[in-house]
Amino acid sequence: MQPLPKWADATLVPLLSILIAFAISGVVILAIGKDPVEATKVMVTGALGSTYGWGYTLYYATSFTFTGLAVAVAFHAGLFNIGGEGQATLGGLGVALVLLHMAWPHWSLALLAAMAGAMAFGAAWALLPAWLQARRGSHIVITTIMFNFIAAALLNYILVNVLRPTGQMDPATARFAADLALPKLHEMLGWLGIPFARRTPANLGLVVALAAAVLVWGLLWHTRLGFQLRAFGKSEPAARYAGISPVRVTLYAMLISGALAGLMAVNTVMGEQQRLVMNAAGGAGFIGIAVALMGRSHPLGVVLAALLFGFLYQGGAEMAIWMQIPRELIVVIQALVILFTGALDNMVRMPVAWAFRLLRGGR
Numbered sequence: 001m002q003p004l005p006k007w008a009d010a011t012l013v014p015l016l017s018i019l020i021a022f023a024i025s026g027v028v029i030l031a032i033g034k035d036p037v038e039a040t041k042v043m044v045t046g047a048l049g050s051t052y053g054w055g056y057t058l059y060y061a062t063s064f065t066f067t068g069l070a071v072a073v074a075f076h077a078g079l080f081n082i083g084g085e086g087q088a089t090l091g092g093l094g095v096a097l098v099l100l101h102m103a104w105p106h107w108s109l110a111l112l113a114a115m116a117g118a119m120a121f122g123a124a125w126a127l128l129p130a131w132l133q134a135r136r137g138s139h140i141v142i143t144t145i146m147f148n149f150i151a152a153a154l155l156n157y158i159l160v161n162v163l164r165p166t167g168q169m170d171p172a173t174a175r176f177a178a179d180l181a182l183p184k185l186h187e188m189l190g191w192l193g194i195p196f197a198r199r200t201p202a203n204l205g206l207v208v209a210l211a212a213a214v215l216v217w218g219l220l221w222h223t224r225l226g227f228q229l230r231a232f233g234k235s236e237p238a239a240r241y242a243g244i245s246p247v248r249v250t251l252y253a254m255l256i257s258g259a260l261a262g263l264m265a266v267n268t269v270m271g272e273q274q275r276l277v278m279n280a281a282g283g284a285g286f287i288g289i290a291v292a293l294m295g296r297s298h299p300l301g302v303v304l305a306a307l308l309f310g311f312l313y314q315g316g317a318e319m320a321i322w323m324q325i326p327r328e329l330i331v332v333i334q335a336l337v338i339l340f341t342g343a344l345d346n347m348v349r350m351p352v353a354w355a356f357r358l359l360r361g362g363r
Helices: 006-031 036-048 051-076 084-100 107-136 140-161 185-191 205-222 224-234 236-241 246-273 284-294 299-323 328-343 345-359
Strands: none
Touching: 006 036, 006 299, 006 328, 006 345, 036 051, 036 299, 051 084, 051 185, 051 205, 051 224, 051 246, 051 284, 051 299, 084 107, 084 140, 084 246, 084 284, 107 140, 107 246, 205 224, 205 246, 205 299, 224 236, 224 246, 236 246, 246 284, 284 299, 284 328, 299 328, 328 345
């Protein structure tokens, strides 16, 4: 079978998968007695029809970009990092410790320190599963998913017994200093004379996420380490024969992956909540798996897939409010997108490949 053109594999197959997922979602909406056309209008308008909707869509997309990049880096090394949720959770702890216990004269310096803390804690949480995989043969899927639960329990203990201010019932840290708040998207666009809704959480983390995507692209395709990661992911025996150390590649891939997942906390903890609360990651670590799958583990694809899932989150919330559709139905739509772009990818790919063979005049 002739391979699909790169443009078709990167765009046409995912687009058809999304359309099929949305079509089935429409049937589900119709089955509960709602109008799927009206639901689609509400979803699109709520997520993309105003700067207010765009603000929330971009905020969610920022978090998903970080976790999607984290999973993508591990994918390229042949590793399935399901621990992004726990790594992002501990990344939030790194941000909180840096901002609460050190004085910063300006938010820009605090941002650099928060990024360093988030990456360090996220990478540290990925280190032990990586070492167990590289040295002991423990499967990375099992160890990383177990570490998610450990991270949640650890954060719960720390927030309740260590970082919670005296007299406060809420399991959360104190608020960070007001002058350490990251600029919001409406402020940054205001500098350029572009009006934007004020009451949205989108912030400078969006720029950091886009910069991280560019850096990951440069790492994977323009550095020696990136070549080693991709070679190891394609064929471990061939990589060994070429002198690439499996232990080194596994450790480096997971450290980078954990650092990227931890970096998500800059968007949520520093950029929006301005304190550390329970469940600060909000499931973004798991959504990152779908984002990486749909984006074909390419940074540009990850950014576009993160934007799609940001649209689903914000549009789904609007649909739940205005059409009285259960919020759980949005989870169903997300699951269908994941199903068709991941597990049932070949079901879409094979007919597309068959159509291209006909266009080429093949038998």
